[in-house]
Amino acid sequence: MQKDKKNDIRLMTFEEIQEFFVSHGDKPFRAKQVWDWLWKKSARTFDEMSNISVATRNFLNDHFTLQTIFPSSVQISDDKALKIAFQLNDKKIVEGVLIPAADRMTACVSSQVGCSLSCKFCATGKLGFTRNLEFFEILDQVSLLSKFARERHDLPLTNIVFMGMGEPLLNYDNLLRAVEKITSPEALNMSPSRITVSTVGLAKMIKQLGDDHVKFNLALSLHAANDRKRSEIMPVNEHNSLDKLAEAVRYYYAKTENRVTFEYLILNHFNDTLGDAKELAEFCKNVPCKVNIIGYNFVEGTGFKKASDVNVKAFAGFLENRNIIVSVRKSKGENIAAACGQLATKSTKG
Numbered sequence: 001m002q003k004d005k006k007n008d009i010r011l012m013t014f015e016e017i018q019e020f021f022v023s024h025g026d027k028p029f030r031a032k033q034v035w036d037w038l039w040k041k042s043a044r045t046f047d048e049m050s051n052i053s054v055a056t057r058n059f060l061n062d063h064f065t066l067q068t069i070f071p072s073s074v075q076i077s078d079d080k081a082l083k084i085a086f087q088l089n090d091k092k093i094v095e096g097v098l099i100p101a102a103d104r105m106t107a108c109v110s111s112q113v114g115c116s117l118s119c120k121f122c123a124t125g126k127l128g129f130t131r132n133l134e135f136f137e138i139l140d141q142v143s144l145l146s147k148f149a150r151e152r153h154d155l156p157l158t159n160i161v162f163m164g165m166g167e168p169l170l171n172y173d174n175l176l177r178a179v180e181k182i183t184s185p186e187a188l189n190m191s192p193s194r195i196t197v198s199t200v201g202l203a204k205m206i207k208q209l210g211d212d213h214v215k216f217n218l219a220l221s222l223h224a225a226n227d228r229k230r231s232e233i234m235p236v237n238e239h240n241s242l243d244k245l246a247e248a249v250r251y252y253y254a255k256t257e258n259r260v261t262f263e264y265l266i267l268n269h270f271n272d273t274l275g276d277a278k279e280l281a282e283f284c285k286n287v288p289c290k291v292n293i294i295g296y297n298f299v300e301g302t303g304f305k306k307a308s309d310v311n312v313k314a315f316a317g318f319l320e321n322r323n324i325i326v327s328v329r330k331s332k333g334e335n336i337a338a339a340c341g342q343l344a345t346k347s348t349k350g
């Protein structure tokens with residue numbers, strides 16, 4: 001068989017693998033062994049499948065590929081966040097981050113190579129869009145970050161956030177397939193309540209999440225509750241205005257009963273006044289929600305700066321006085337450009 005005609009075995013269903021073995025005179029249970037290696041044990045090569053004969057492993061090698069990704073560089077920040085550049089089969093690079101905290105170990109994963117949405121404050125947006133990740137490339141980031149968590153911290157992963165490179169809702173099918181594997185007892189078996197998908201705000205796709213009754217958490221990167229300001233930093237707002245987003249999150253909540261998180265990147269002299277906080281408080285009335293206020297991490301050439309501590313405190317206090325649940329997030333990994341919006345700024349391609 002021609003090498004380039006081989007399919008990745010992880011694109012096959014269990015039944016297809018079973019049929020493959022039976023049609024080649026092997027036992028049906030072989031499929032279960034291979035399936036466990038692929039999904040439960042996150043095997044990276046056929047040769048790792050140690051309870052399968054060498055002849056069968058060679059046979060699999062002759063018929064299929066197993067296109068795993070691998071870490072091509074690792075950087076550690078002063079606050080112990082780990083940024084990993086993953087090399088894909090076609091040599092493209094995406095980045096993932098492992099973020100240790102007192103009460104959790106979070107993996108931040110990418111969903112696309114680059115991004116088409118050009119948010120003004122974001123390093124990934126400056127790269128442009130190259131391609132969507134396959135669901136197994138997303139899953140590989142999770143299993144490799146989980147391996148790093150065990151090796152470096154002797155702890156399991158507790159949370160997964162889709163906040164790396166790309167807009168997850170523009171790679172919808174692969175996102176849902178990756179989540180299905182992350183949560184399946186046949187694979188990584190994590191609770192969907194530990195997964196957060198962050199979107200820049202695509203109204204139609206937020207409604208789709210509602211229709212699909214997803215069980216993971218949704219975070220909407222709002223960053224301004226005023227159309228003029230939001231369009232200034234996020235071109236996607238031109239077609240996904242705050243009215244449309246408000247309708248979409250109400251629809252989503254009606255279908256899923258999941259509280260929505262609004263992410264708010266607070267920028268000096270742009271969206272950090274009490275007037276901005278008032279607009280955000282109004283928007284929050286649309287749906288049960290909480291607000292994460294995120295300090296800005298420097299990205300060269302954007303012209304944005306971190307808001308002052310005084311303004312952040314006043315902003316958060318204003319929301320809290322209106323009974324809105326607020327967290328002020330200190331982003332980790334800033335000195336290695338692993339923090340929110342910084343991925344791709346210091347990528348060390350290997």
Ligand code: SF4
Nearest residue numbers: 115118119122125166
């Ligand atoms: S913030 Fe997200 S959606 Fe916007 S450009 Fe960056 S990666 Fe794309």
